[in-house]
Amino acid sequence: MTAILRKGRALVAGGAGFLGSHLCEALLEQGMEVICVDNFMSGHLANLEGALTHPKFSYLEADVSAPLPAEVMERHFDEIYNLACPASPPIYQRDPEHTLLTSVLGTHQLLQLAERTGARFLLTSTSEIYGEPLEHPQRETYRGNVNPIGPRACYDEGKRAAETLAFDFERMGRVQVRVVRIFNTYGPRLAPDDGRVVSNLIKQIQGGGSLTIYGDGLQTRSFCFVADMIAGLITMMRYEGEQPGPINLGNPEEVSILELAQRISQLTGVPIDLEFLPRPCDDPHRRRPDITKAKTVLGWQPTVSLDQGLASTISWFKTGSDADPLVTSGLEVLQ
Structure with missing residues (x-):
């Protein structure tokens, strides 16, 4: 089914990033x-x-943490997507003050813009607000177990504050908001120096070096392919029912980091040589979304398997081209 053509103008903050660039193209x-x-x-x-x-x-x-330029403030928008914050721990920890202010001040300014122009506002929050979860899998009702003074707090607490701002604006009748909590996402355009596990392992195995495993490798993650995630973001933005609250978007298939390394090895045909290093501070041991709410409220669930998505991502790391049917496979269902 072909996506229905739409009129209107969208602002994508963070639109040159991994997720943001795919979102721009989909819109x-x-x-x-x-x-x-x-x-x-x-x-x-x-x-x-x-x-x-x-x-x-x-x-x-x-x-977006600075005053928005006139070229933005003087325009009308129908949809505002806030993806403006690095999601890679090595990157967001380089300047933790800026990371926190991007989430808080940036969200505040974009909410004010949405209020002025009458746009609907979507905040991309994160599974990191659950911290080291004591509930598994994580539901949206779980309030989290976050270290507010740790090295990841600039990102975790920034996103938590951004959620607070968004829902306060909605409660005051100022902006119609949608909030998604994104779990690990991967695919073409992941930067090789991004520092996240999928890009790390693919880059290392293609470079012929040993694969770096932090901790014992038994910690788990749930990996969602980028086309599925973009479909979820747009579906959430266009949801016309009552305020649904935050909704988890992610793939509920849970795999250990060791299993992920083995799958990449099988797909590339390169045997793995593992190097174990200390696990980073506050790195969650288990992470898997409960996506019941996404299924029932949005009718959304991921469709791309991990092996399919990894094959597409590996191909992109080889060629730099994401002219792959999988990249847009989830978009035909968007309404």
Whole structure:
């Protein structure tokens, strides 16, 4: 089924990042005008190569934690997507103050813009707000177990505060908001130096080196392919029912880091040589979303298997091209 074409203008903050660039392209394919705002701290202009020649696309280098430029403030928007914060621990820990302020001040400014222009606002929150979870799998009702003064707190607590701001704006009748909690996502355009486990392992195995495993490798994650995630984001933005509260988006298939390394080895045909290093501070031991709410409220669930998605991602790391049917496989269901 072909996606229904839409009119209107969307702002994508963080649009040059891994997720943001895929979102920009998906919205353009639906017929929307798209304005990308990014400070290029972790995003890359190369990610926007497919969008730059589109007549309805433009981008602006700006930092949402600073006052928004007139080119943004003077425009009307129908949809505002806030993806403006690095999600990679090595990157967001380089400047923790800026990371926290991006989530808090950036969300505040974009909410004010949404209020002024009457746009619907979507915040991409994170599974990291659950911290080292004492509930498994994690439901949206779980309030988390976060270390508020640890090295990851700039990201975790920033996103928690951003959720608070979003729902306060909604309670006051100022903005209609949607909040998603994203679990581990991977796919083409993951930066090789991103520092997350999928990009680390693929880069290392293609480079012929040993694979770095932090801790014992028995910690688990649940990996969602990027096309599925983008479909979930747009579906949530367009949800027309009563305020659903935050909704988990992710793939409930749980695998250990060791199993992930073995799958990448099998798909590449390269035997693995493992190097074990200390596990980072506050790195969660288990992580798996309960997506019952996404299924029942949005009618959304992931469709791309881990092996399919890894094969597509490995191919991108080899060629730098994401001209792969899987990249858009989830988008035809968008309404």
